[in-house]
Amino acid sequence: MTRAEEFEELRPLLFSIAYRILGSVAEAEDAVQETWLRYESAPTQPVSAKAFLSAAVTRISIDVLRSARVRREEYVGEWFPEPLLTDPYEDPARSAELADSVSMAALLLLERLSPLERAIFVLREVFGFGFGEIASAVGRSEAACRQLAVRARRHMDAGRPRFDADRQERERLATRFFDALRGGDVAGLQELLAADVQLAGDGGGKVPALARTVSGAEKVARLLATVFPWLVRIDVTLEPHEVNGQPGAIFRDRDSKVLFTVTLDVLGGQIQTIRAVSNPDKLAHVGPVADAWAVSREFNQTRRRPSWRA
Numbered sequence: 001m002t003r004a005e006e007f008e009e010l011r012p013l014l015f016s017i018a019y020r021i022l023g024s025v026a027e028a029e030d031a032v033q034e035t036w037l038r039y040e041s042a043p044t045q046p047v048s049a050k051a052f053l054s055a056a057v058t059r060i061s062i063d064v065l066r067s068a069r070v071r072r073e074e075y076v077g078e079w080f081p082e083p084l085l086t087d088p089y090e091d092p093a094r095s096a097e098l099a100d101s102v103s104m105a106a107l108l109l110l111e112r113l114s115p116l117e118r119a120i121f122v123l124r125e126v127f128g129f130g131f132g133e134i135a136s137a138v139g140r141s142e143a144a145c146r147q148l149a150v151r152a153r154r155h156m157d158a159g160r161p162r163f164d165a166d167r168q169e170r171e172r173l174a175t176r177f178f179d180a181l182r183g184g185d186v187a188g189l190q191e192l193l194a195a196d197v198q199l200a201g202d203g204g205g206k207v208p209a210l211a212r213t214v215s216g217a218e219k220v221a222r223l224l225a226t227v228f229p230w231l232v233r234i235d236v237t238l239e240p241h242e243v244n245g246q247p248g249a250i251f252r253d254r255d256s257k258v259l260f261t262v263t264l265d266v267l268g269g270q271i272q273t274i275r276a277v278s279n280p281d282k283l284a285h286v287g288p289v290a291d292a293w294a295v296s297r298e299f300n301q302t303r304r305r306p307s308w309r310a
């Protein structure tokens with residue numbers, strides 16, 4: 001097998017490691033590409049392609065994350081990971097666990113860890129790497145890696161997100177939610193929301209977005225039931241889609257361009273959190289991005305326009 005073939009075989013794993021460390025599709029793809037360049041230029045063939053490539057993508061991702069953290073501290077409004085529609089790494093035996101590890105809630109929790117802790121946690125807890133492999137990847141002793149892994153696990157366990165285990169049940173609830181949203185059904189929406197549900201948006205200061213998090217079932221239901229029917233009037237459509245391993249949707253303008261994505265956290269048969277990502281810089285990999293300001297102007301004009309009845 002050639003180096004290129006070995007790399008392509010391992011590319012899904014490398015991307016999945018990088019995305020969980022970075023929370024960015026674009027940065028993960030760049031990290032994987034840089035990993036290939038290092039592999040291609042290695043003077044001798046590594047004993048294990050998987051070990052070499054996993055270590056390389058981990059080191060690159062740690063370096064990228066350290067610089068990215070400075071930018072995230074200056075970010076305007078809420079910062080959410082870039083939405084991921086499909087995780088290319090598949091392990092049927094651990095599909096539910098892998099999906100939960102890539103959820104928005106889990107990735108936001110990982111933000112509390114240092115870049116080194118985050119990388120060690122991802123390699124150990126998500127992908128099951130041995131401490132010898134991890135030590136080689138991050139350039140620390142096995143003992144140090146074990147200590148960092150314990151510390152990272154403690155932080156994660158303290159706030160680890162929980163989701164309903166039954167995937168089909170989550171999807172059924174999401175279907176009911178989006179049906180109620182299309183119909184502007186306040187009561188139907190409120191029935192599906194947890195009492196302390198939170199609705200938050202990430203526009204990055206570049207497009208219209210929620211100024212602050214909205215909390216409470218009644219407030220969230222009324223806001224959603226008020227806004228979405230007006231969006232329908234200007235031909236905004238809702239396309240249910242799994243996002244970051246959880247129920248979600250892609251919202252598109254009349255030209256089918258991506259306006260924003262939504263993810264739902266479901267627990268106890270109710271929706272606990274709704275996160276919308278509308279920052280255009282985070283949507284380019286999903287598809288052509290809509291002009292959110294133009295949609296916003298049309299939305300406001302439509303709402304001000306009198307509704308005449310015969």
